[in-house]
Amino acid sequence: xxxxxxxxxxxxxxxxxxxMAQADQVKVGIAAExxxxxxxxxxxxxxxxxxxxxxxxxxxxxxxxxVLTPVAWDGIIPSLTSKKIDVIxxxxxxxxxxxxxIDFSDKYFSDSGYTIVGPKDVTMDATPxxxxxxxxxxxxxxxxxxxxxxxxxxxxxxxxxYQTQDEAQQDLVAGRIDAWMASPIAVDSFLKTGGxxxxxxxxxxxxxxxxxxxxxxxxxxxxxxxxxxxxxxxxRGIRANGKYNxxxxxxxxxxxxxx
Amino acid sequence: xxxxxxxxxxxxxxxxxFEPHRIILIVIAITLVTAAAVFMRWDWLPDYYTLAVAxxxxxxxxxxxxxxxxxxxxxxxxxxxxxxxxWLSLPAKAFCTVIRGTPLLLQIWLLYYGxxxxxxxxxxxxxxxxxxxVRQAWPYAVLALTLSFAGYVGEVMRxxxxxxxxxxxxxARAFGMSRWKVFRRVWLxxxxxxxxxxxxxxxxxxxxxxxxxxxxxxxxxxxxALRVRQDTFVIYEPLLLLALTYxxxxxLLVWIFNxxxxxxxxxxx
Numbered sequence: 001x002x003x004x005x006x007x008x009x010x011x012x013x014x015x016x017x018x019x020m021a022q023a024d025q026v027k028v029g030i031a032a033e034x035x036x037x038x039x040x041x042x043x044x045x046x047x048x049x050x051x052x053x054x055x056x057x058x059x060x061x062x063x064x065x066x067v068l069t070p071v072a073w074d075g076i077i078p079s080l081t082s083k084k085i086d087v088i089x090x091x092x093x094x095x096x097x098x099x100x101x102i103d104f105s106d107k108y109f110s111d112s113g114y115t116i117v118g119p120k121d122v123t124m125d126a127t128p129x130x131x132x133x134x135x136x137x138x139x140x141x142x143x144x145x146x147x148x149x150x151x152x153x154x155x156x157x158x159x160x161x162y163q164t165q166d167e168a169q170q171d172l173v174a175g176r177i178d179a180w181m182a183s184p185i186a187v188d189s190f191l192k193t194g195g196x197x198x199x200x201x202x203x204x205x206x207x208x209x210x211x212x213x214x215x216x217x218x219x220x221x222x223x224x225x226x227x228x229x230x231x232x233x234x235x236r237g238i239r240a241n242g243k244y245n246x247x248x249x250x251x252x253x254x255x256x257x258x259x
Numbered sequence: 260x261x262x263x264x265x266x267x268x269x270x271x272x273x274x275x276x277f278e279p280h281r282i283i284l285i286v287i288a289i290t291l292v293t294a295a296a297v298f299m300r301w302d303w304l305p306d307y308y309t310l311a312v313a314x315x316x317x318x319x320x321x322x323x324x325x326x327x328x329x330x331x332x333x334x335x336x337x338x339x340x341x342x343x344x345x346w347l348s349l350p351a352k353a354f355c356t357v358i359r360g361t362p363l364l365l366q367i368w369l370l371y372y373g374x375x376x377x378x379x380x381x382x383x384x385x386x387x388x389x390x391x392x393v394r395q396a397w398p399y400a401v402l403a404l405t406l407s408f409a410g411y412v413g414e415v416m417r418x419x420x421x422x423x424x425x426x427x428x429x430x431a432r433a434f435g436m437s438r439w440k441v442f443r444r445v446w447l448x449x450x451x452x453x454x455x456x457x458x459x460x461x462x463x464x465x466x467x468x469x470x471x472x473x474x475x476x477x478x479x480x481x482x483x484a485l486r487v488r489q490d491t492f493v494i495y496e497p498l499l500l501l502a503l504t505y506x507x508x509x510x511l512l513v514w515i516f517n518x519x520x521x522x523x524x525x526x527x528x
Contacts (some may be wrong), residue, residue, distance in 0.1 A: 074488075077492045077494055078494055097306075097490050098491060098492050100491065101300075102492055140489050140490075141490045160476060161478075161486070162476060163489075167476070170376070173376075174375070174376040174379050175385065176375075176379075176396070
């Protein structure tokens with residue numbers, strides 16, 4: 001009898017401890033579509049990249065047991081709301097419209113400082129007048145699009161939106177758009193690869209702090225205020241202790257956090 | 260001029276609108292719509308109203324234009340396979356087989372990302388008057404959907420042309436009608452009459468192929484729904500509304516084709 005009860009107690013403790021371990025686990029959703037230099041799969045099938053290292057640093061700082069969970073971008077919000085994942089950290093722009101559906105942490109990098117890229121043989125300025133009559137390509141639902149709709153659309157011939165930066169870049173190379181506007185990070189990686197021969201930076205657009213301050217944050221369920229606090233504190237923590245800059249230096253030669 | 264007793268009587272059977280099962284269906288529909296209106300989020304609708312109307316219009320004109328041009332192209336395709344000499348019928352057959360044998364998405368992408376991205380390499384294309392046109396996405400969408408519709412309907416029309424009894428054509432010739440007149444007055448009308456139910460189905464399928472153009476940056480109705488989802492992260496509501504809109508459009512198409520079919524008197528040849 002005694003042995004049995006001891007065994008039962010042990011089993012109960014074991015179950016409880018595994019349950020608790022699971023409860024503490026935070027599933028971090030990232031888009032399954034690789035997007036270097038932020039996250040991509042290396043030859044052995046591990047996720048690597050700037051954002052992966054930042055996620056690990058944030059989780060370590062907040063003492064969270066994080067599990068990377070790749071989810072197709074199109075299904076990432078249903079996954080969050082149905083609790084298959086607990087937080088999305090996948091280059092998600094913080095916009096006013098999205099805030100009505102999910103909650104965001106503070107930004108962990110900036111997607112602003114929007115840069116205009118165009119073909120080398122065409123001169124243009126990164127101003128509404130300089131882009132007059134041009135077709136400008138842009139990724140849909142980013143703050144860059146909010147900015148372009150507000151400041152540039154009236155002077156453009158067309159503001160063409162793309163589901164991914166890849167498609168916009170392809171059309172820029174193919175001459176279907178006259179210019180492309182994106183964050184310095186996306187521009188940097190494009191001009192180091194596919195856009196090396198065709199295109200160059202034409203300049204940065206004027207600042208609009210209201211739009212540009214938003215940046216990219218972690219997406220959370222609205223009821224998870226506690227997790228949000230932990231992540232915000234961790235972002236501040238790795239900014240303060242130099243971990244953030246240490247990781248960033250490996251990937252970029254400029255400040256991706258912004259002001 | 261006797262009406263065929265079977266089809267006519269089935270089509271015009273008097274229908275009581277308020278049979279019990281209909282009332283139940285109506286109640287279920289009203290409940291669903293009310294539930295959707297109350298429990299789901301629709302606050303994004305006003306923001307996207309103009310965009311959605313523009314998208315709907317794009318979907319509709321692409322459907323109409325591609326169906327009309329596709330049908331016009333399908334007539335020679337069908338005819339060539341039935342009466343044409345080998346050097347006409349074989350290419351027509353090959354065209355229909357290739358179009359029907361490959362995914363439409365692939366055809367659209369081959370045209371847009373393949374052919375379409377070749378043009379800019381040649382300076383004379385960039386300087387020509389066609390450049391503003393060929394740098395747009397919609398011409399590729401329209402071309403691909405037209406060719407696809409022509410491929411499918413070409414095969415339908417082949418069967419329909421072959422189905423018209425030869426005696427009819429010979430009789431018409433014996434009356435002294437020219438070949439063109441025989442085609443216009445006897446062969447084509449009878450072929451269309453047999454093909455109409457299939458054409459109706461193919462048009463509905465064509466409607467549901469139009470969302471593929473969203474993958475090459477044409478902003479149709481589906482592209483607007485995608486956009487709402489990306490902008491607001493509201494997932495199911497735009498999709499449900501999209502499904503409903505396509506269902507209404509399908510209903511409309513079927514109704515139009517039914518009217519067309521009803522207008523053609525069913526004769527016994």
